[in-house]
Amino acid sequence: MTGQPAPVVAIVGPTGTGKSDLAVDVALALDGEIVNADALQFYRGMDIGTAKLPEAERRGVPHHLLDVLEVTDEASVATYQQQARDTIDDIAARGRRAVLVGGSGLYVRAALDRLELPGTDPAIRARLEAEAEAGGLEALRARLTLVDPVAAGRVHDARRVIRALEVHELTGRPFSSFMPDRQYVRPTVQLGLRMPTPALRERLDARVHAMVEQGLAEEVARLDAAGLRRGRTASRAIGYAQFLAVADGELSEADAIADTVTATQRFAKRQRTWFGADPRVHWLDVDRTDRPGLLEAALTHLSPVRR
Known part of the structure; x- marks a missing residue:
């Protein structure tokens, strides 16, 4: 590895693992x-x-790209891409290792891969949103099928359909032409965490209830x-x-917990x-009772690239 930058370590996978x-x-x-790649933790x-x-649980490890936006701001993948890459470069320049962590897939790829954004x-987005509200999403989906059938087969919710049409209007290119190849911009090792579905479901249920006990409703109110x-x-x-719906009287707290x-x-x-x-x-x-074993398994995968 002499003369080459230390590989980035990326830790990815489903929430709750x-x-x-x-x-x-x-x-x-x-x-x-650590470099954050969870879009909501911005x-x-x-x-x-x-x-x-x-x-206290960060144990003195520097964390980057946490708490960088106000709740009124809109997260931008393009902005994040530049910030994440600059941060990784800075960490490497100081002789330290960048550890990217998060479950926001597009943001992970924006940081790690050759990805044109x-x-x-x-104005275009607002017009398309108004069209969707007035005429329904299916009309926009039909338009997308004509100009970019590949994207039409991949995107399903309103936000992504509108984004695909916006990109086509802006660039004259199909949105699908911007789909990235799986090529890292710098050496990287990705570690993914997984759990059996029943165990993860149980953990997520417990985590949501714990969030409520910790004051989620009060946090939403603030x-x-x-x-x-x-x-x-x-x-x-x-x-x-x-929990905004709870505040508006549209959901009971029990229904909000279940929906969450x-x-x-x-x-x-x-x-x-x-x-x-x-x-x-x-x-x-992941075995929830064996955190040392999980670290050992991770370091085993990383042993070829450890300094």
């Missing part, structure tokens, strides 16, 4: 610093509902006063959207699918 804790363990073992004050690691145009509802990204976050559990489990399933499609990920099986 213990990525944050393992990242701290790995960083301590490799003289590393937001100041969104702590309980995003399972953001408390300061087209720009945005708020952020609501700070403009949470004006934040397109933050206000739709799992848990936050449900269900949404979290669905999100974990999507994460498994996303990261499972990447053949470069080395998968580690």
Whole structure:
């Protein structure tokens, strides 16, 4: 490895598998610093509902790209890409190891892979959103099928359909032409954490209930006063959207908890699918009672690239 930058370590996988804790363990073992790749942990004050690691549990390991946005801001993959790469370069220049951690798949790939990100145009997006509201999503989906059938087969929710049409209008190119190849921009080792589905479901259920006991409703109320509802990204976050509905009298707390559990489990399933499609990920099986064993397994995978 002489003369070459130390590989980035990326710890990925579904929510609730213990990525944050393992990242701290790995960083301590490799003289590393952590770079956040969880899009919701960018937001100041969104702590309980995003399972953001408390300061004491970071054990002195520097954490980058946490708490960099207000809840009224909209997260940008392009902005994150530049920030993450600059941060990784800075960590490497100081002779330390970058440990990227998070479950936001596109943000992980933006940091690690050769990925061209087209720009945005708020006016085009606003017009398309108005069209979707007036005429329904299916009309936009039909238009996307005509100009980019590949993307039409891959994107399903309104936000992504609108984004694909926006990119086509802006660039004249199909949105699918921007889909990245699986090529790292610098040497990288990805470790994925996984658990059997029943065990993960149980853990996620317990975690949501713990968040409520820790004060999730109160956190949402504080952020609501700070403009949470004006934040397109933050206000739709799992848990936050449900407890805003509680505040509005639209859901009972029990229904909000149940909806949050269900949404979290669905999100974990999507994460498994996303990261499972990447053949470069080395998968580690998580035993909730054996954290030292998980670190040992991670370091075994990293042994060829340890300094």
